[in-house]
Amino acid sequence: MKSLDGEVLIASQIAKNSGIMTKHISKVLSELKAHELVECINPEVRKGRLYRF
Template sequence: MDERKLFELLGYVKVSINRTKTLKTIGTDLKMPSEIAREADIRTSQASGSLADLKKQGLVVCVNEEVRKGRLYKCTDIGLEIIKYL
């Protein structure tokens, strides 16, 4: 990824405290939205909204999309790169 795109994504994450907290909370783990919310001290709805935003940008992925409850999210390689700057 070129540096310009990296910094564009970094700005996108940093402009929202909830996106920043969500991404940092996941880190190198697999986490459910409820775990993210609890650890980041935000509402589950805020964590879910942030996850949707981060997913659209390719920073996180859901590893078990087919389940209704207990969805697990992890950072992509780009997401992990962004965390280094947070």
């Protein structure tokens, strides 16, 4: 898997790059965020949340 160190993406970009459905990516991102493995830069927005890896 390609390293995303410091890269900022939205869930749909990650889904497109990986070939995995966006709803699955969103669930995984939530779990990673809970374990402090990714950072959500703009948690106040509902659509288009930016994640830093």
